Each structure stands twice: as structure tokens, then as C-alpha cells.
Amino acid sequence: MTAPRWVVANFNQSPAATGARVSEVLVYILNLDPAIANPITSISLLMQSQGVSSTVAVLVYTSGSQALSCPALNRFKVNATLVSATSLSLAAFQASTVAGVRVDMTAAAAAKQQLPHIAGIGLQLV
Helix, strand or coil, rough: CCEEEEEEEEECCCCEEEEEHEEEEEEEEECCCCCCCECCCCEEEEECCCCEEEEHHHHEEECCCCCCCEEEEEEEECCCHHHCCCCCCCHHHHHHEEEEEEEEEECCCCCCCCCEEEEEEEEECC
């Protein structure tokens, strides 16, 4: 079995982005090999509540929930329905700081050139 493949982009900005300000997670994908089924398995927004050192993952994408384009900027909406699937209340989510975004890739056997190439990760703030 292949080891898990993932990338995390951490955000350290001032003022810090909060859940109340995030409308979308943005991921710029340069390569998706059509021979690999579900090359990106999930994308999560990592939220950190005030005074807590750990983060809570808010899933914004799972395999097949949205078509992925490449090369292109892919947008994943953040909404109350996604938050309800976590341990955070909507109010706690809105007050929490966005610590980062995690992108998980397939653990299936693949050559390096077949794996997704992530060129950028960002947030759309309102």
C-alpha cells in the first residue's frame, strides 16, 4: 500500500481570516491524469477555535462531488451544510480562524507524473 499523499497550505495573515469571511476554497490544478480514478480524494478547510491548539476539518470536497478542471482554478463553496457535518456549531465556525487547507490525493499506485499537480491554494473572502 502506498503512503498517504497530501498537501497543507497554512495561512498566516493579519487580520486572520475567519469562517464568517470565507465563501470559497480555491485550488489551482495543473495536471489530472484521466487514467487515475479520483485523483483528489478530499479537500478540507482547517479551522481553529480561539484558545484551542487543534484544528477541525470542514470537508468542502470529496471525490466525485464536483467535476475538477485542469489546468484551471477550481472553486469549492463553503456553506452551513458543510459546517453541520463537523463538531463546530455555525457560530463557532464563523468565529474560528482559518488555519489552512488540506488537499488529499489518491493513495493508489501511480507514477509521479500521473499525480495531481497543485499550483496554488487560496481563499475567497467576503
